[in-house]
Amino acid sequence: MGNSFLTYRSGRWLWISVAIAVGLVLHYVSYQSRTVAYGGSVEGLLYGVAGTGLIVILMYLGHRKRSYASGTGTLQGWVSAHVYLGLLTLLLIPMHAGFRFGWDVHTLAFVLLAVVVLSGVVGLFLYQSIPGRLTRYEAGQQADKIDPEIARLLSDMRALMKGKSDVLVQIYKAELAASQNRAPKGWSLLLKGLGGDLLSARSADLAKKVATIPSSDQATFQILSQLLLKKTQLEVNLLHQMRLRNALQAWLYVHVPVSIAMVFAVGVHLIAVFLY
């Protein structure tokens, strides 16, 4: 956390947000003590304008923090602002509504906003916890180097099969076919996990096949088994890494689409309240 964007410049944006939040709360308490709080009052409208402006800024921050070449501020500063100002919306928008909610498009817009912010918080925690675990798996082999390694292993297997019995060739072909016909499983890997100890299962599977291998090919089978187990080991490592990488990405599949839907809902909200 020492260099984390959360503590960027001694938590500059944290304190800025806290100061704004305290100011908002004090103002709201005064406002609520003077009149009935609702979105259409002068103060309510100001809260609404501020909230809309904040949403626009936050969405720009989402773009800016991926724009490496921009010279306006540091990337860490933008991310820090994105986090803390995003949390601030959870206070500002209910103040705009006078903390009244219902089963309507207005509350829907806020619920979507809350989902966006909370998914951001989830992403924040994921980014704090997953990279360390990912690094441990990467110590074995980095993900992008596993596929070439597997390709090399398959190449070695193919070279090994030259002039060997059909039984061995079938094992190789089955392995090749299994590697070629994989369906995308990013989400199932994330949600369901690896599905057990694949390495042990593969080892047991190979042990069962030993009896079917001619004695003349036993030595070759042992080498093939080692290659297959190495391949499986690499695949398991890749699965672990990709599961963690997917976890780092998955929250964005909520954060980004829901933020776009939220903007649309805010548009519906504005049309509805300004229509009458």
Added chain:
Amino acid sequence: MSFQIIRKILSRGEMRERTLEVPGETLRIGRGVSNDLQLEDLSVLLNHAEIRCDEQGRYILRDTSQAQATYVNRALVEEAVLHHGDVIRIQHYLLSVSQPDSSGPLVLIVEEAPKAQVEPSLALMPRLQLSEGRWTRWRIAGVLILLILMGSVVALALGQREVFMPGAVSVKHSKFANQCEVCHASVKPVWKFVDNASCQTCHRSDILSPAHFKQEVALAPSPLCASCHLEHKGQKVLADVPDLKCVQCHGDLRAKDQSVPGIAAVHGFTDDHPEFAISRSRPDRAAPPLRVRLNDKAELKDDGKLKLNHALHLKLENDYLEKMGIKPLTCTECHRSDDEGRYMRPISFQRDCTQCHAGDIDLAPLLPGRSVTHGRQPEILRQQLDEILSAVYLQAHPEEAKKPEHLRWIPGRRLPGQPQSMQERYVLDGRAEAEKILFSSRVKKCLKCHSAEPFESSPIPAVSENRLVSVPVEAQENQEAQLSPPGFTQARVPAQESEQEGIGALEASEESSKRGGNAFASGASAEMNVVTTKNSTLDKYSRSKITDRAQFRIARVNVPVQWLPYSRFDHQAHAALPELKLKGKENWCVTCHENAPTSLKSEDVLLPSITLCRTCHMESAGAQASCRSCHDFHVPKLLLPSSFVPDGGKPKDTSP
């Protein structure tokens, strides 16, 4: 010294360069966003390496990852001095070092190293990525937007406009909650309220026109209905206007309008609500009533003009009461509530007093056994006296009764050309004597409970021609300073002002309260003129001959029907409280009216103070303490006293 980073990024099949200047003497490299050069690939550690410029101007690369994963020219290094043309490799990133100008910045050209070629069909990693799935972020966003759009269209098609309303409508408006046009006749900005005309479509205009106090003092125009009855703002019952709406003005009425008289600022019942105030009539009835707060002991006085000793009534001996055949007196034996149980009816002598007190007023010692009816109008009372006296005379002189009818004297009429008969003289003299007794402060007939007050009016003589009835004005004993020199008196009971006279006026005031709830028993008077004169040959038909006179009348009974006219109260609701009955035992009224058992004078105001009310009525933990629990806004104009019309003088504080 500084650094220039030229980053080559493959974007949509096209290699692009982006340049970033990093000032300072140290360049931090790593995956973390705090680094000056961020290498996003997860294989790069958060803080992987750094390049700093030493005192000799050399750039030194140091691997800060402790993972031995930094290469310079394919050689693994922990620390190395960089030279022009060196290539740093951090995982698959290649950083080409150049320094065109020895004194200029160190230029790092960052690009990703070409990866080993893998047959696409065999590549496992891409198939494990989320982006390879069916649900991309944009598709999810599209579906969500479509759902919102479809939901809105379906809601509109089904007429379910509630989903677009900024808050539910109140209960009574919920019947047409889906018909926005009923209230929203035209499109208005969100900060504007609905016009009163929309409300008046259904609601009666006389209700909608708020005859509030502020309108009485001609302040700013009345607020719009919708500005207090906040629709779509969570109010289930629009009539339940929140206190905040009242406090908006009453928190500082002076700030709202400088012409407001000295009205105290109020922010809440338990905060700064002033002590309750009663209205006292001023001697000049044309003047507005005086508002007196219960804590203003100097001014606080009951001007009811009805003498009553509460302490005496509440402490009557039980054996005495048993003889009378009645149970021990409690407040409710005399003070009876109205049909709704909210307020006490005005005291009626016939209804509330005759249980113990005789209903008629006996004429002893003048005519023992004879009595006149209490509460009769003055003219009727005189007729009744004449009839009684005439009957007594005829009983003693039966020959008079035998005279032909045209020769007989009939009370109130003398035959043309006839001298005053003995019977007439007896009746007139007797009437004067009877009136003298009735208004005697010693004998305690009328003045036992009523008081006399000076009154200027032209009297009608009602004495015999031979003798002006000598009536020492005993009623003046307490008011000699206001009398002319004592002499003879005449008593008169004029039929004037209204039908609401005498004791009966109390009943009339009750009727008045029913009609409009006015706080005062209007027109309640029983006037008896007591005229003194030195002239013993008064011509009964010539008022001009009355020379020296002082007149008195029974003071107007002026007990307020509603002591606190600007608020509502419900005795019945309080009667249900068990603790009241527990504390008050047999007479639970005294729990609140705690001074009643010790009150000796009718001038005592026995209302409980606001402090007592606050023991139960608190903001959150106790009984309700909202403005509307006691006050109304739409006060009918009739009920408003003229005190709220500036009279030019310095007004007294008025209760909110």
